[in-house]
Amino acid sequence: MTKESTSTNNRLGDVHAPSVLIIISGGVSAYKALDLMRMLKKAGIRTPAILTKGGAEFITPLSVSALSGEAVYTDLFSLKDEQEMGHIRLSRDADLIAVIPASANMIARTTHGMADDLASAVLLAADKDVQFYPAMNPQMWANAATQDNIRTLRKRGIEVIEPDSGEVACGEVGKGRLPDIEAIYHSIINKLSLSQRTLPLSGKHAIVTAGPTYERIDPIRFIGNRSSGKQGYAIAGALARQGAKVTLISGPTALDAPHNVKTLHVESAEEMYKAADSALPCDIAICCAAVADWRVDNQSNTKIKKQEGPEGPALTFTENQDILKYISTHPNKRPAFVAGFAAETDNVSENAQQKLLRKGCDALLANHITDADTVFGADENKILYVSAAKNEAQTAPHCEPWDKQSKHGVADMLVRKIIQQLEKAAPLNHTSPITTKLEAI
Ligand code: CTP
Numbered sequence: 001m002t003k004e005s006t007s008t009n010n011r012l013g014d015v016h017a018p019s020v021l022i023i024i025s026g027g028v029s030a031y032k033a034l035d036l037m038r039m040l041k042k043a044g045i046r047t048p049a050i051l052t053k054g055g056a057e058f059i060t061p062l063s064v065s066a067l068s069g070e071a072v073y074t075d076l077f078s079l080k081d082e083q084e085m086g087h088i089r090l091s092r093d094a095d096l097i098a099v100i101p102a103s104a105n106m107i108a109r110t111t112h113g114m115a116d117d118l119a120s121a122v123l124l125a126a127d128k129d130v131q132f133y134p135a136m137n138p139q140m141w142a143n144a145a146t147q148d149n150i151r152t153l154r155k156r157g158i159e160v161i162e163p164d165s166g167e168v169a170c171g172e173v174g175k176g177r178l179p180d181i182e183a184i185y186h187s188i189i190n191k192l193s194l195s196q197r198t199l200p201l202s203g204k205h206a207i208v209t210a211g212p213t214y215e216r217i218d219p220i221r222f223i224g225n226r227s228s229g230k231q232g233y234a235i236a237g238a239l240a241r242q243g244a245k246v247t248l249i250s251g252p253t254a255l256d257a258p259h260n261v262k263t264l265h266v267e268s269a270e271e272m273y274k275a276a277d278s279a280l281p282c283d284i285a286i287c288c289a290a291v292a293d294w295r296v297d298n299q300s301n302t303k304i305k306k307q308e309g310p311e312g313p314a315l316t317f318t319e320n321q322d323i324l325k326y327i328s329t330h331p332n333k334r335p336a337f338v339a340g341f342a343a344e345t346d347n348v349s350e351n352a353q354q355k356l357l358r359k360g361c362d363a364l365l366a367n368h369i370t371d372a373d374t375v376f377g378a379d380e381n382k383i384l385y386v387s388a389a390k391n392e393a394q395t396a397p398h399c400e401p402w403d404k405q406s407k408h409g410v411a412d413m414l415v416r417k418i419i420q421q422l423e424k425a426a427p428l429n430h431t432s433p434i435t436t437k438l439e440a441i
Contacts, residue, residue, distance in 0.1 A: 021094035026054020028169035101135035138174025199243025209289035211251035226376035229253035232288035328360035
């Protein structure tokens with residue numbers, strides 16, 4: 001199979017956008033291809049798609065085209081599709097072809113060189129790298145027929161990615177789950193060799209703090225808070241997807257580390273500060289952690305026993321280093337963009353503006369806490385985005401209310417702001433179709 005590293009033709013006029021042809025075959029996990037297409041689109045990668053007959057049993061052509069913003073192809077013999085783009089051109093225009101999910105049937109048909117539907121004809125005519133992401137029942141995966149087919153495909157140069165183990169849609173447990181979408185995203189980015197050259201934040205280092213801190217009282221007790229870490233983890237993932245090298249410094253949370261992110265686990269504010277200081281220098285710092293303002297300076301090495309009488313133990317406190325302020329005001333390692341978060345119960349705008357000035361950061365994302373249960377641990381967030389005055393004519397910080405949205409949505413909006421701000425200071429990546437990317441995010 002002849003391999004080319006770049007496509008020669010695309011439909012975006014003078015801006016070359018990398019393109020992955022996504023073939024969606026039948027399987028319950030077909031809907032996950034939609035999430036993947038959304039992520040790739042945000043990175044400025046085009047995702048024309050072919051939905052097989054089996055795939056169309058699980059998702060509709062309309063949902064695919066709505067997400068990709070491109071035509072979705074379904075039928076080899078559709079006159080309209082053949083006029084617009086023949087099946088040969090479909091594979092020629094892509095930089096990579098990814099089959100997600102790849103059903104056992106799709107794998108078998110490709111192995112035997114079938115060409116009686118659009119997906120298999122495109123694969124037979126392909127002159128680009130092809131990746132298969134299988135997802136199926138564990139018995140179907142383990143079956144000798146499937147395993148023989150996979151060996152054949154691999155011998156022919158097709159990359160077949162091992163599925164994950166766990167409970168599959170039918171309730172059986174074993175190998176056959178589609179890998180995590182973030183993992184697929186990074187595998188595609190690596191395959192396209194984009195991380196080094198075309199993503200907007202390639203070559204940038206970002207530090208993100210997330211989660212709560214635990215301040216030890218004795219070996220058993222601590223003072224903590226209700227931060228879940230979800231917002232910080234979402235930001236770390238979104239920065240990594242735009243090509244940044246990310247160091248996530250996390251207090252104790254129940255979350256899995258995001259893909260392609262170096263995650264350092266800490267407990268106390270002091271450990272978080274030391275980890276952040278050692279991770280400097282960076283270009284971007286996002287302080288999302290709910291850091292304890294004080295630590296107990298008379299911690300006990302043994303369990304404090306209940307005292308006789310009404311008074312509790314006499315704890316004394318020392319103030320912790322303010323990590324956000326430390327990074328924002330660093331004399332020689334001040335990152336180009338620093339942002340913090342603020343949870344406020346009243347006077348949100350006024351408090352947030354004052355906090356931004358006090359901490360010296362470029363932006364502060366403020367939450368109005370009316371009911372703590374709806375913020376801590378929740379999947380959605382409502383933000384007032386406060387940014388520092390841009391010039392001397394504008395004296396006060398600028399406030400921009402964002403719609404209530406998922407924490408991933410907030411992360412994407414913040415990353416878009418970061419890209420815009422860095423782009424103003426210095427063009428980020430001349431090889432990247434940055435305008436396309438910003439529109440897409
Ligand atoms: N922050 C930090 N280090 C600290 C305290 C806070 O990095 N020791 C960061 C948080 O990660 C957050 C921002 O500062 O991004 C605001 O935190 P907040 O607790 O609201 O700030 P405080 O200065 O403690 O203000 P308040 O008096 O409202 O608690």
